[in-house]
Amino acid sequence: MASRATTTASRATTTASRATTTASQATTTESRASTTASRATTTASRASTTGSRATTMANRTSTTASRATTTASRATTTAKEETQHLCGDTWRADFLVHEDYWMTVAALAAKRSKDPRTQVGACIVNQENVIIGIGYNRMPKGCDDDHLPWNRHGEGRWDTKYAYVCSAVAVAIMNKKCSDLKGCTIYVTLFPCTESAKLIIEAGIKKVVYLSDQYHDMEMMAASPRFLLAVAEIECIQFKPTEPTITTDLTVNN
Numbered sequence: 001m002a003s004r005a006t007t008t009a010s011r012a013t014t015t016a017s018r019a020t021t022t023a024s025q026a027t028t029t030e031s032r033a034s035t036t037a038s039r040a041t042t043t044a045s046r047a048s049t050t051g052s053r054a055t056t057m058a059n060r061t062s063t064t065a066s067r068a069t070t071t072a073s074r075a076t077t078t079a080k081e082e083t084q085h086l087c088g089d090t091w092r093a094d095f096l097v098h099e100d101y102w103m104t105v106a107a108l109a110a111k112r113s114k115d116p117r118t119q120v121g122a123c124i125v126n127q128e129n130v131i132i133g134i135g136y137n138r139m140p141k142g143c144d145d146d147h148l149p150w151n152r153h154g155e156g157r158w159d160t161k162y163a164y165v166c167s168a169v170a171v172a173i174m175n176k177k178c179s180d181l182k183g184c185t186i187y188v189t190l191f192p193c194t195e196s197a198k199l200i201i202e203a204g205i206k207k208v209v210y211l212s213d214q215y216h217d218m219e220m221m222a223a224s225p226r227f228l229l230a231v232a233e234i235e236c237i238q239f240k241p242t243e244p245t246i247t248t249d250l251t252v253n254n
C-alpha cells in the first residue's frame, strides 16, 4: 500500500511538473508573439514615417518645380512686355527685307575690292533664301597685288588689270558653299560682263538682279552678255531698293 501511495504521489508530482513546464512554454510563446507583434508595430510605424517623409519630399519637389515654372513664366512675360514696350508691338516693322539685305551684302563685299576705279560685289542666294556665295573683283587668290597692274590702259592688254582681275561673279561662284547653284539668284552691283555671263549660265543660276548698268552704252557690254543671258533664258532685272541708304553703326557703348 505504502509503495502504491508513493508511486501515485510520484506520478502526481510528474504531472504537476509537466503542467508547470507547459505553462512555462505557453508563457514563452505568448511572450514571443508579443515581441513579434511589437516589432511588426515598430516596422509599420517606421514604414509610415518613411512614407510620410517621402510624401513631404515629393511635395517639396513639386513646390520647387511649380516655383521654377512660375519664375520662367514671369521671365517670358517680362521679355515680351519689354519687346512690346521697345517696339510697340511684338516685332520690328522696319526690318531689312530680303532683297535689300542681299544687295547690301553684295555692296558691302564690293568694299573689299582694291580696284581703284570700280568696285563690284556679288551675292548668290539659293531657293531657300540662304546666301551661298559672296565675291568682289580682285586679283586671283594668292597673287600679290603689288606684282599686278590695276590700271585700265597700258602698252597692251597684258599691261592692264583686265588681263588678270577676277570678276565679282567669278569669285562668288568659286566661293560657293554647296555643290551646285541650280535655280539660284545672283545679286550683283554691276551688270555682268561677258565672261561673268558665261559663268552664270554654266553654273545653272536662273536669275540676275543687278544694281548699276553703267556700261550699258558700251558696245561690247551692251550686246554680248545681254544676248547670251537672254538665249539661256536667264531673267535679268534691275534692282529697285526699298531703302536707298542702309547704314551700319559699329560703335559700341560699353
Ligand SMILES: Nc1nc(=O)n([C@H]2C[C@H](O)[C@@H](COP(=O)(O)O)O2)cc1CO
Pocket (backbone or CB within 6 Å): 115, 117, 118, 119, 120, 136, 137, 138, 152, 161, 165, 166, 167, 168, 169, 190, 191, 192, 193, 196, 215
Ligand atoms: N560685271 C563686272 N564685274 C566685275 O567684277 N568687274 C570688275 C572688273 C574690273 O576690276 C572692274 C571694272 O573696271 P573699270 O573698267 O570700270 O575700270 O570691275 C566688271 C564688271 C563689268 O564689266
